[in-house]
Amino acid sequence: MTGRPIPTELATRLAADLTASGAGRAAVVAPFTGEVSHELPRSTPADVEAAAAGARAAQRAWAARSPAARRRILLRAHGLLLERRELLLDAVQTETGKTRGQAFEEIFNAAAATRYAAVAAPGVLRERPRRAGIPLVIRTRVGFEPKGLVGIITPWNYPLSLAVMDAAPALATGNAVLMKADDQGALSILLARRAFLDAGVPAGLWPVVAGPGAEIGSAVIDAADAVCFTGSTATGRTVAQRAAGRLVSASLELGGKNPVIVLDDADPERAAADVAAACFAAAGQLCVSAERVIVERGIADAFVPAFAARVASLRLGTGYDYRSDVGSLATAAQLERVTAHIDDAVAKGAAVLAGGRHRPELGPYVVEPTVLADVTADMACHAEETFGPVVAVTVVADAREAVRLANEGEFGLNASIMSGSRARARRVARGLLAGSVNINEGYRATFSSLDAPMGGMKQSGLGRRNGREGLLRFVESRTVAEATGLLQLPRTGEEYARMSGPMLLLLRALGTLRRR
Structure with missing residues (x-):
């Protein structure tokens, strides 16, 4: 199959999906020609605040949906990504300059990540029992709550796959997404986002902003409850420090040699x-x-x-x-x-x-x-x-x-x-x-x-994307433990004196049996 550069009029329509109030425009150059391909409106910190507020409002209703309902929507998005693959291939090539075969890798990974998140999330997030400190006397269960608003800062080199590999699991676990796109990859992201919206994801749940990283990226971090960043180690350190200052988690995939x-x-x-x-x-x-x-x-x-x-x-x-x-x-x-x-x-x-x-x-x-x-x-x-x-x-x-x-x-x-x-x-x-x-x-x-x-050791990052680990980074665990009434736990010194012997016996027995 043979494609073509993204037409200017389509690029203009896609760029209108950015949350941007018109504070200037940025010219984006097509790598194959070195000429300006299209222009993007610039977002402002106020735009980021407005996008974050809208996304938080949409997130409450999204989190209230059942995992099965979210799964159905994301599986429809998976199908639409595949149906629209030729246009997505054109966008990726227009923005990145890579070959069509290597652009196809992006389509494959974006669709596969969407399907995996849709299918895996309900099972990973299911509330389950955990072994209690005193079996039968205490019953313990662990459940999960979405973090809320996930800020995702994406690079230009693999704009489609890396954006979706973070956005899909964030959505599958009940979160909203506030995404800062690199100018050189915004069209690919906006095209993918349209597939998700057409599948049933509410428009306000996934706003996209664009602009200088130091200004707009920082505003995204300041608005989010969790942050995902893919890029250089030097910038990753700055992202980590800013997120740590707000005590929000940061998942960072950084440089490599x-x-x-x-x-x-x-x-x-x-x-x-x-x-x-x-x-x-x-x-x-x-x-x-x-x-x-x-x-x-x-x-x-x-x-x-x-x-x-x-x-x-x-x-x-x-x-x-x-x-x-x-x-x-x-x-x-x-x-x-x-x-x-x-x-x-x-x-x-x-x-x-x-x-x-x-x-x-x-x-x-x-x-x-x-x-x-x-x-x-x-x-x-x-x-x-x-x-x-x-x-x-x-x-x-x-x-x-x-x-x-x-x-x-x-x-x-x-x-x-x-x-x-x-x-x-x-x-x-x-x-x-x-x-x-x-x-x-x-x-x-x-x-x-x-x-x-997937992730790095040493200075190549923090946290992991993909797998169970990649889903759990977007939720907070909540432990609920209850006394069953089978045996009253000690409350006074006298009760401790009476119960310490049986409790020590229990500990020794569990150790001998190698039970948790």
Whole structure:
């Protein structure tokens, strides 16, 4: 199928769905052309306050609906996302510059996250009994209450999937959503939101605002009862501090310098293809893509040339079809950062094994997928997150050294292992300090496993999205315990003296039986 850029008139209609009072407009540039695609109205802090008030009012009625009723609405939204996939693909490509195939990954994950939240939430949130401190004498149950208003601050690189992966579970658990969209991803979010509204989500329950992060993002944090942020570690620290000042929870997925380890029992050609996919999805503008390739010496002579050849063969393009393997960087700022990292590495002695060039004849922000060798600690791309199509290859003596090198640095978001033995790869995985580890895949194995938590260790974030953990971050637990009347608990000194012996006997018996 072949798409097209989002027409200006459609972009204008979508932009009108933003909560914005007309305090100026922002021009959004299309990555494929470098020309202005459309304009977005700017929100103000007062707009954020108004949107938050409306969302809180809508949330009370939404939370009062049964989990089954919310499930039906979200499953309709799942169906509408799939029905409208071609238009969503056009929007994602228009805003991000990625290939159509990589835009399809966003559709897949957004729909899958919506379905998972709809189906899983009723079971996760069901009130259940818990073991009491004194069985039979005390009966205990735990239930959950929505936090209320969830503030979600989304990035530009995966605007559709990352927005829905937070919004859908927030809605499924009975909350309202106040979303701050990046200018470069607002249309994709607004199109997805329309699918949810058409499915039955009240319009006021999910307002979207846009504007400068320091001003509008801060206003969202100040209005919310819980915050979700995806972005850089530096900004994430600021978000966490502001949320902590209000004692509201913050779920943060932050930066990464993700390693992929190639063990010496891997098939060189297959590993080369898999590692290339791990490194250059969305032109490397993906929080979980690999920027470091660590290769055991026993396979290096076969793998490294195969990897360089595979990368050199990737098809670059800026078309609205499936003919390209790698698309464009999203912005001029991204182009400047990526080319600066390449130029710095080459000037300091790094060898270019593949790529390395800006290709303006293909698109203003297109850079060839680049493989570097001999990268040293004084180069910017050694430890800093490039967030672009640049990867460094390092050869190590064995798997032990590979794990040590993979664990270096401040990040711990994603890692992957290529091996001919999944059992061996699992043993290696146990030593990696990363929130997600993929075996014989770059990132999609864990990214698509929506029943499993996803998040980072070290400076790569706080909290987890997806799975039971991702749903529970949007609710407060409430414990209700009752005395059954079978036995009166002691209240006076005399009663304690009489009951302490039987209570100690109970504790010893439970310990012997290994009962909780």
